[in-house]
Amino acid sequence: DQQVKQNSxxxxxxxxxxxxLNCDYTNSMFDYFLWYKKYPAEGPxxxxxxSSIKDKNEDGRFTVFLNKSAKHLSLHIVPSQPxxxxxxxxxxxxxxxxxxxxxxxxxxxxxxP
Amino acid sequence: EAGVTQSPTHLIKTRGQHVTxxxxxxxxxxxxxxxxxxxxLGLQFLLWYDEGEERNRGNFPPRFSGxxxxxxxxxxxxxxxxLEDSALYLCASSPRTSRGNSPLHFGxxxxxxxx
Numbered sequence: 001d002q003q004v005k006q007n008s009x010x011x012x013x014x015x016x017x018x019x020x021l022n023c024d025y026t027n028s029m030f031d032y033f034l035w036y037k038k039y040p041a042e043g044p045x046x047x048x049x050x051s052s053i054k055d056k057n058e059d060g061r062f063t064v065f066l067n068k069s070a071k072h073l074s075l076h077i078v079p080s081q082p083x084x085x086x087x088x089x090x091x092x093x094x095x096x097x098x099x100x101x102x103x104x105x106x107x108x109x110x111x112x113p
Numbered sequence: 114e115a116g117v118t119q120s121p122t123h124l125i126k127t128r129g130q131h132v133t134x135x136x137x138x139x140x141x142x143x144x145x146x147x148x149x150x151x152x153x154l155g156l157q158f159l160l161w162y163d164e165g166e167e168r169n170r171g172n173f174p175p176r177f178s179g180x181x182x183x184x185x186x187x188x189x190x191x192x193x194x195x196l197e198d199s200a201l202y203l204c205a206s207s208p209r210t211s212r213g214n215s216p217l218h219f220g221x222x223x224x225x226x227x228x
Contacts, residue, residue, distance in 0.1 A: 006155075034216055043117070043203055043219030044156070089155060100146065100169050101217055105155035 003027045004092050006104035014112050019077040021107050023090035026071065030092040034101070035064060035075045038087045047088075048075070080111045115140065117220035119204050125226045126194050134189040134223045138206030144168075145187040146207075146217060147179060151200040159202075162187055163209065191225075199227045 005024045013019045021035075031052035036044035050057040050064045050073070057064050063076045077084055087108050091101040118137045126132050138145050147159040158171040162181035176192040185206075191198055201224050205217035 036219075041221065043205070043221045046216035046218070049216060091156075100158050100161055100171075102158065103148070103156040 002105075003030075004090060004102050004104040006088075006090060006107050008107050009105070010108040010110070012110045012112060013080050015082060016079045019075075019080045019084065019109055019111070021075040021077075021088050021090075021109065023073050023075075023104050024071060025073075025092050027092070027102075028071065029094050030102075032093050033064070033066060033073050034091045034093075035062075036089045036091060036103075037084075038089065038106070044089055077109075080109075082111050082113060085109060085111045117204055117206050117218055119202075119220035119223050121223060122221070123224045123226075125228060127228055128194055128196060130194050132191050132194060132225060134191075134202050134204075134225070135186065136188070136204030136206075136220060137186045138204075139218055141208060142206035142218070143185050143209040144207045145181055145185065146205040147187070147189050148203045148205065149173075149200045150203060150222075151197070156203065160189065194227045196227050199225060201225075 003026050034049040035047040037047050038044040048059050048062050048064050050066050055066050066073045087106045089106045090104045093101045120135045144163040146161045148156040149159055150156050160179050161169040165181050179189040181187045201222045203219050203222045205219045207215040207217050
């Protein structure tokens with residue numbers, strides 16, 4: 001049972017344009033969502049998070065949007081830069097109680113010069 | 114601040130053997146998590162330790178086990194290795210919290226190859 005899904009295994013975007021990565025979840029109990037970025041031969045690094053009391057969180061070039069009714073979140077990167085080329089994982093958990101993070105399968109983002 | 118450290122970085126084992134992977138969390142972090150990333154797949158949750166106790170376990174067979182030591186470091190043991198155990202094993206840590214809203218900090222992983 002894949003509770004967190006990233007349906008696009010890969011995405012290619014021109015440098016300077018907007019990158020939009022999508023993530024869907026099925027468990028309505030999730031109320032905390034995160035995005036991680038992973039380069040080859042490195043562990044994932046935390047990028048940005050959002051709790052279910054918000055529908056948007058911004059941090060520089062990165063914005064995460066949450067649509068609770070659709071159980072959907074997205075990560076917007078603008079403008080996209082070559083260093084953004086990596087695999088992006090979305091993850092979800094419950095804030096109350098000690099809960100593990102559940103990860104999606106990842107989307108490989110390639111930024112073309 | 115030193116990050117999460119894992120050892121070894123790479124390992125090659127034969128089917129049926131046993132392996133132990135090690136993880137040192139960030140100083141002050143008491144929770145340690147283990148994830149498996151098989152080729153082409155996402156991160157699959159394996160085990161979670163906090164304050165020396167196993168808090169949660171993923172959908173893996175009992176030959177995957179681990180423990181957490183008093184200094185909060187952890188080890189992951191895999192017995193009777195199978196070819197499909199070949200993967201990147203990632204350890205992560207977080208501060209002690211009863212709320213699941215702390216980002217996990219990951220190490221660079223141990224690449225295990227089973228031949």
